[in-house]
Amino acid sequence: xxxxxxxxxxxxxxxxxxxxxxxxxxxxxxxxxxxxxxxxxxxxxxxxxxx
Amino acid sequence: xxxxxxxxxxxxxxxxxxxxxxxxxxxxxxxxxxxxxxxxxxxxxxxxxxxxxxxxxxxxxxxxxxxxxxxxxxxxxxxxxxxxxxxxxxxxxxxxxxxxxxxxxxxxxxxxxxxxxxxxxxxxxxxxxxxxxxxxxxxxxxxxxxxxxxxxxxxxxxxxxxxxxxxxxxxxxxxxxxxxxxxxxxxxxxxxxxxxxxxxxxxxxxxxxxxxxxxxxxxxxxxxxxxxxxxxxxxxxxxxxxxxxxxx
Numbered sequence: 001x002x003x004x005x006x007x008x009x010x011x012x013x014x015x016x017x018x019x020x021x022x023x024x025x026x027x028x029x030x031x032x033x034x035x036x037x038x039x040x041x042x043x044x045x046x047x048x049x050x051x
Numbered sequence: 052x053x054x055x056x057x058x059x060x061x062x063x064x065x066x067x068x069x070x071x072x073x074x075x076x077x078x079x080x081x082x083x084x085x086x087x088x089x090x091x092x093x094x095x096x097x098x099x100x101x102x103x104x105x106x107x108x109x110x111x112x113x114x115x116x117x118x119x120x121x122x123x124x125x126x127x128x129x130x131x132x133x134x135x136x137x138x139x140x141x142x143x144x145x146x147x148x149x150x151x152x153x154x155x156x157x158x159x160x161x162x163x164x165x166x167x168x169x170x171x172x173x174x175x176x177x178x179x180x181x182x183x184x185x186x187x188x189x190x191x192x193x194x195x196x197x198x199x200x201x202x203x204x205x206x207x208x209x210x211x212x213x214x215x216x217x218x219x220x221x222x223x224x225x226x227x228x229x230x231x232x233x234x235x236x237x238x239x240x241x242x243x244x245x246x247x248x249x250x251x252x253x254x255x256x257x258x259x260x261x262x263x264x265x266x267x268x269x270x271x272x273x274x275x276x277x278x279x280x281x282x283x284x285x286x287x288x289x290x291x292x293x294x295x296x297x298x299x
Contacts, residue, residue: 015117015240015298022113025106032107036089037072039097040064040081047093047175048082048185049201
């Protein structure tokens with residue numbers, strides 16, 4: 001029982017750690033937002049098979 | 052209903068200011084003239100081509116995945132919604148196929164490898180979601196645009212996917228979607244899952260019969276890379292042995 005609880009606690013810690021790591025990745029690369037916005041704003045017609 | 056909502060939100064970009072740099076949690080082409088978000092697969096390819104690491108996109112996918120696993124495929128993806136509409140009614144006439152979960156990982160590998168080596172968004176050139184949500188609306192909006200072989204390739208992949216979706220439920224999501232491959236990997240660690248109460252279960256397998264992703268083992272419900280957490284099994288279970296659960 002104690003082993004199971006310890007295992008569950010460890011899994012929860014891993015999940016929280018993963019969430020923090022990914023959130024930090026987003027924050028560290030926040031400048032990429034503007035690059036992606038440019039991609040979304042200016043449609044590349046050749047990518048959609050036109051032009 | 053949620054899928055219609057996500058489709059509408061994905062198209063708010065017709066108001067120019069709502070064309071954002073956020074990453075979409077499902078496969079929706081930013082080549083769509085009204086796209087609000089960026090398609091993660093398209094962005095990853097573009098970053099690789101430009102020699103940059105797609106940290107922002109991977110971070111976003113990680114946050115989505117850790118919180119919800121593959122639930123966006125089941126609840127929000129407009130291309131998945133199309134598959135739901137096309138799925139064989141009551142599963143009659145459906146072709147039983149083997150579980151080839153690794154196939155979508157092969158597609159993901161080649162998507163990245165081809166972007167690296169060919170320096171082009173090769174996957175986008177064939178993507179049927181792009182055909183439906185970008186090529187066709189683009190041509191409707193700009194009818195004078197020159198149409199060539201790439202457009203017909205797009206139409207061919209779309210028609211082929213639709214035909215296969217008519218005989219194999221969620222064909223694209225099961226075998227080919229590279230974004231499903233990424234999101235599916237998070238089902239193992241995702242906070243949202245489907246809990247199976249073995250004590251209540253009468254092993255009638257009604258849940259597995261209703262599964263649009265062709266899951267065949269009870270142990271895989273909620274944790275398999277194929278499970279899209281759509282909840283059809285939860286609804287179908289006569290014993291209420293399945294339920295959505297937040298892992299803690």
